[in-house]
Amino acid sequence: MEGFYNFLNANAIFIVMIIVLIVWIGIFTFLYNLDKRLKGIEKGIKGDKHEK
Amino acid sequence: MVWKIFLFLLLAFVSVAGISFPIVENPQAWYQFPLIPGLEENAKIIFFHVPTAWLTVIGFLVSTIFSVKYLRKKNLDDDTKSYVAAQLGLIFCILATVTGAVWAKFAWGSYWSWDPRQTSIFALMLIYGAWFALRSSIESEDKRATLSAVYSILAFVTVPFFVFIMPRIMDGLHPGSADDKFTPSGGPVVNFKMNSSMLLIFFLSLIGFTILFYWMWNVGYRSLLLKEKFNKKLIRG
Numbered sequence: 001m002e003g004f005y006n007f008l009n010a011n012a013i014f015i016v017m018i019i020v021l022i023v024w025i026g027i028f029t030f031l032y033n034l035d036k037r038l039k040g041i042e043k044g045i046k047g048d049k050h051e052k
Numbered sequence: 053m054v055w056k057i058f059l060f061l062l063l064a065f066v067s068v069a070g071i072s073f074p075i076v077e078n079p080q081a082w083y084q085f086p087l088i089p090g091l092e093e094n095a096k097i098i099f100f101h102v103p104t105a106w107l108t109v110i111g112f113l114v115s116t117i118f119s120v121k122y123l124r125k126k127n128l129d130d131d132t133k134s135y136v137a138a139q140l141g142l143i144f145c146i147l148a149t150v151t152g153a154v155w156a157k158f159a160w161g162s163y164w165s166w167d168p169r170q171t172s173i174f175a176l177m178l179i180y181g182a183w184f185a186l187r188s189s190i191e192s193e194d195k196r197a198t199l200s201a202v203y204s205i206l207a208f209v210t211v212p213f214f215v216f217i218m219p220r221i222m223d224g225l226h227p228g229s230a231d232d233k234f235t236p237s238g239g240p241v242v243n244f245k246m247n248s249s250m251l252l253i254f255f256l257s258l259i260g261f262t263i264l265f266y267w268m269w270n271v272g273y274r275s276l277l278l279k280e281k282f283n284k285k286l287i288r289g
Contacts, residue, residue: 017071024067028060031267037275045281 057284063262069253070099085250090159091227098154100248103261104148105173109215110265111141112180116208130278131197134204135187136272140265142180149173160225172214179207185261190193240250 008015075085075093088095121127152170153163164170183203189198223231246254260269 013072017068020067020071021064024060024063028056028063031271032056034275035267035271038271038278041278042274045278 056267058068059260059263059267062256063264065101066253066257070096070257073134073249073253079247079249082249083145086245086247086288088245088271094155094159097151101148101151101155101255102254103257104151105215106146106258107144107261107265108141108148108173108176109211111137111144111269112137112204112208112211114269115141115204119204122197122201128193128197128280129273131200132276132280133269133273134201136269136276138180138183138204139270140272142177142184144265145177145180147175158223160264165225167219167226168222168224168229169219172218176211176214179210 008018065136069083073083073085075087075095077087079086087096114137115134118130118137122130122134137209149170156165156170157163160167183200186203186282187196187200190199219226221230223229226232
């Protein structure tokens with residue numbers, strides 16, 4: 001772990017890379033969950049129509 | 053589901069490669085990028101800044117396509133799709149301007165120089181900003197959709213000129229300008245000394261960002277369509 005820390009300390013560009021990856025994972029997870037929620041609502045509306 | 057995993061991996065790879073692959077004078081290994089005099093490490097912005105400008109064009113193009121579709125079929129869903137595409141186009145236009153300005157501070161010495169590329173993207177922002185002002189000032193749905201569609205088509209006529217023509221035929225600081233020493237003919241930015249691995253990451257980035265745009269646009273217009281359905285349901289009781 002300390003070796004990895006020392007490596008990052010000496011190569012700052014990899015810290016930037018890790019931060020960008022974390023941001024990307026965050027954006028992706030947000031979009032994925034939003035898409036899933038929308039699909040759920042769309043299914044619910046379709047279900048309502050069929051019941052009527 | 054598969055394409056979402058593909059998109060995640062693709063943009064994760066572009067981020068890792070675009071940021072961490074080293075720039076060296078004489079690239080020997082596949083993961084090395086060539087040194088471009090005058091740009092040096094700043095050249096890596098191409099993997100993230102150019103795709104935002106690319107999505108600006110894609111956003112405005114999709115908006116125009118659905119505007120034409122609306123005028124032909126008068127389906128309000130097409131107006132919603134056009135609106136969301138233009139919204140995303142404007143968001144990416146602002147992102148391209150901001151990332152470009154930050155880069156310019158270190159490459160040219162100042163955030164804003166009224167370079168032809170900066171001037172043209174600023175003009176585009178004003179044109180599409182006016183489009184949103186126009187939309188918000190009309191209450192009638194049909195009238196708003198028709199006027200917006202006509203404006204969107206007229207606005208898009210200026211896009212190729214402002215993005216692909218004007219910044220290339222005029223002298224400027226931006227790579228790809230008429231007096232650019234790396235592209236003497238004033239050709240596209242990709243003509244400057246990129247090697248095959250740099251080109252590959254660049255095009256992978258364009259593909260990844262385009263898929264991301266599709267996803268954002270899809271989620272955006274579906275949510276707006278749902279909102280409109282609920283509003284109509286509420287009005288009807």
